[in-house]
Amino acid sequence: MISFSLSDEQEALRELARQFAQNEIAPLAAEHDRDARHPAAIIEKAHSLGFMNMTIPESYGGGGLGTMETCLVAEEFAAACAGIGTAIMANTLALTPLLVASSTEQMERLVKPFCAEPNLATLCMTEPQAGSDIGSIRTTARRQGDHYVINGTKTLIDNGGVAQLHCLFASTELEKGARGISAFVVPADVPGVSAGKQEDKMGQRAINTSEVIFENVPVPVENRLGEEGQGFKIFLQALNRNKPWIAAASVGVARAALEAATNYAQERVQFGQPIASFQAIQFMLADMAIKIEGARLLTWQAAWLVDRELRNVYHTAIAKCRASDIAMEVTTDAVQIFGGYGYIKEYPVEKYMRDAKAFQIYVGTNEIQRHLIAQALLR
Numbered sequence: 001m002i003s004f005s006l007s008d009e010q011e012a013l014r015e016l017a018r019q020f021a022q023n024e025i026a027p028l029a030a031e032h033d034r035d036a037r038h039p040a041a042i043i044e045k046a047h048s049l050g051f052m053n054m055t056i057p058e059s060y061g062g063g064g065l066g067t068m069e070t071c072l073v074a075e076e077f078a079a080a081c082a083g084i085g086t087a088i089m090a091n092t093l094a095l096t097p098l099l100v101a102s103s104t105e106q107m108e109r110l111v112k113p114f115c116a117e118p119n120l121a122t123l124c125m126t127e128p129q130a131g132s133d134i135g136s137i138r139t140t141a142r143r144q145g146d147h148y149v150i151n152g153t154k155t156l157i158d159n160g161g162v163a164q165l166h167c168l169f170a171s172t173e174l175e176k177g178a179r180g181i182s183a184f185v186v187p188a189d190v191p192g193v194s195a196g197k198q199e200d201k202m203g204q205r206a207i208n209t210s211e212v213i214f215e216n217v218p219v220p221v222e223n224r225l226g227e228e229g230q231g232f233k234i235f236l237q238a239l240n241r242n243k244p245w246i247a248a249a250s251v252g253v254a255r256a257a258l259e260a261a262t263n264y265a266q267e268r269v270q271f272g273q274p275i276a277s278f279q280a281i282q283f284m285l286a287d288m289a290i291k292i293e294g295a296r297l298l299t300w301q302a303a304w305l306v307d308r309e310l311r312n313v314y315h316t317a318i319a320k321c322r323a324s325d326i327a328m329e330v331t332t333d334a335v336q337i338f339g340g341y342g343y344i345k346e347y348p349v350e351k352y353m354r355d356a357k358a359f360q361i362y363v364g365t366n367e368i369q370r371h372l373i374a375q376a377l378l379r
């Protein structure tokens with residue numbers, strides 16, 4: 001059965017997220033963007049309302065919700081501020097490897113106490129020389145009896161400088177490349193773990209994106225997720241499950257840009273009439289709306305597949321790629337509709353354009369998504 005309507009519970013969640021976004025996030029978006037400031041107070045409030053760890057089962061302190069629900073919340077948060085929204089939602093991505101691969105004992109010991117507080121987790125994969133080519137990571141985990149010793153540096157890690165827990169991918173057998181990667185859970189207060197420099201980003205500046213350094217860090221064998229060598233598979237599964245809400249956040253930014261451009265077009269008068277009366281502007285607004293509606297449908301379809309644990313690599317890649325591409329296109333058109341004022345920071349649309357760009361890069365660049373889509377077509 002196909003249905004385009006949300007359940008009463010989903011409508012209520014979306015409304016709650018919209019109110020939170022408008023009352024708590026939007027008023028602080030500009031200053032957090034300007035100062036690249038971590039939104040600690042907003043994260044605490046979000047945690048108290050159940051907006052964090054949404055896909056973790058309730059028995060472990062999470063929301064017990066599905067990917068579809070994370071999409072509804074992500075769109076609302078990103079429409080208010082993509083940086084703050086991502087800072088709140090990043091745990092959902094970072095904890096997915098545990099959902100995919102951890103034992104009941106690990107969930108009880110590592111996830112339950114974590115979710116009880118407004119803690120933050122990271123997904124630590126990227127390294128200075130290893131971005132798209134994950135198989136070339138150089139961080140090592142050497143087994144010594146009942147523990148591993150971790151050495152290496154991760155870069156561009158969301159919440160990296162402020163997190164309490166790292167979901168870390170390291171090589172237990174370098175010569176095996178991707179098949180030698182294993183996944184570990186590493187508390188941030190273990191000796192040898194430190195935050196490196198915080199990146200000075202173009203957009204999504206409210207989220208702390210930093211290096212995380214591991215120097216002779218002892219990690220007990222009980223903190224390994226799955227078996228040795230399963231890390232790459234765990235990582236890809238985690239990414240697939242999270243691409244829908246990244247797509248939804250892209251739709252949120254695009255929606256905010258369209259709303260701003262529509263309002264501005266009706267207010268701004270040139271040649272004695274609102275610029276909205278010119279067909280060139282009307283068609284630009286119409287094309288923006290067409291793109292947003294299409295991207296949201298692809299996003300919800302991908303979320304639907306993930307929630308039913310159906311095959312989803314092709315559709316999650318399409319949703320992530322299309323939604324982030326349209327976010328870039330729509331925000332660029334919004335700047336165009338604002339004319340010169342679109343280019344200055346006093347107006348909101350230049351921020352939307354800067355924020356949108358990141359969605360085309362993280363969780364696998366859109367070139368890597370197209371590679372996945374083509375692979376599925378040519379198989």
Ligand SMILES: Cc1cc2nc3c(=O)[nH]c(=O)nc-3n(C[C@H](O)[C@H](O)[C@H](O)COP(=O)(O)OP(=O)(O)OC[C@H]3O[C@@H](n4cnc5c(N)ncnc54)[C@H](O)[C@@H]3O)c2cc1C
Nearest residue numbers: 123124125126131132156157158358361362363364365367
């Ligand atoms: C804001 C932000 C937040 C991030 N957060 C995290 C995080 O929390 N955790 C984490 O682990 N990482 C994170 N990253 C890193 C992100 O995942 C990587 O930047 C991304 O995977 C690309 O890697 P790279 O930057 O090394 O680019 P490269 O892999 O060097 O790619 C450079 C260019 O080459 C293209 N390219 C590479 N290989 C191919 C190919 N085979 N075919 C075609 N084109 C190709 C890419 O698409 C890109 O256009 C974040 C990045 C950003 C910008």
